[in-house]
Each structure stands twice: as structure tokens, then as C-alpha cells.
Amino acid sequence: MERLQAAYGIEFRYTLFPLHPKTPEEGRALEELFAGRLADLDASRRRLTSLMEEEGLPYDKERTMTYNSRLAQELAKWAETQPGGKGIHDALYRAFFVEGLNIALMDNLLGVVRQMGLPAEEAREALLSRRYRDAVDLDWRRCRELGITAVPTFLVGNKAVVGAQPYEALEKLAVEGGARMR
Secondary structure, three states, rough: HHHHHHOOOEEEEEEOOHHHOOOOOOOOEHHHHHOOOOOOHHHHHHHHEEEEEEEEHOOOOOOOOOOOOHHHHHHHHHHOOOOOOHHHHHHHHHHHHOOOOOOOOHHHHHHHHHHHHOHHHHHHHHHHHHHOOHHHHHHHHHHHHHHHOOOOOOEEEEEEEEEEOOOHHHHHHHHHOOOOOO
């Protein structure tokens, strides 16, 4: 996304998606999550690892757990209102996909906030009050209305690409949506 922003001056809008919202706070093993599905977990891991390596993105290919992201999404909505807070999406990505942190736990989320230099006590208050619950609910509703069923989904106009994609696929989507190189 950073490459697209640099080349085309694109502004991204994050819409949060309810990926596995019934996952308990302690998390769930990926093998359990995908048990009984036609998905080949090992093949999916290899593909994702390959894409991440091609783009030079960090990724823990040994990740075995998934966690409920609801509280992290509410934190993201709060952080977006703070100076320097837009980086929360990258910081949460790193916490979850690189460090394997349980992002359902407030203490872990507040650690991410502190690392970013954002006010942790304000973040704690926002999370305890659930002040951004409605904003996340609106995003979830928007995803349902748009027919989005997976993350990431990149949407430009009425065209979308779903899942981790190589840069060229995202660039094609942006250009077809009217983006022009700087």
C-alpha cells in the first residue's frame, strides 16, 4: 500500500471487517478454525509467506493462532483520531502477524499504543468505555452491504480484489479505478 501511495498519491480508507468475531478472548488454533474446510492450511501459509517475502513485509510463517480483533478495531478507530495515530494499522499488523500477540487483550493493545507514543491512558479509557463500538459496527454493516466476506479486500469503485495480492494486482485495480502516476 505504501508503494501505491508513493507512486500514485492514493489515500486509503480502512473499513474494519468482522473476521471470526466469535473467536474467544484466549484465541483459537488455526487448525481448529479451518478443520473440516476444503482449505489447505499449509498451502495457504506457503502462499502468504511467499507474497510477504516478495514485498519485503515481515510475517511469522509459524503463526498457529488467531485472536478476536474486535477490541483492536475499536482501538484503531480511537487511534485514527490522534495525531500520528494512522500508523495503528501497521502497528497492529506487526503485533498480530509478526509478534503473534493476542490482540483481544487490552494490556497487549496498550503496549502497542505505548510503542507508538500515543497516550495509553486515553486509549484505555476509550476501550473501557467502548466509545468506538458504534463506529466499528458501522464498518461491519458496510462490509455486509458491499458483500465483503474476506480480508483483506481492496475496493476501488465497484471493483475489488480479495486476499493477499501481489503489488501488480493492486496497482492494476488502482489504475482501473482512475489512479494516475505522480
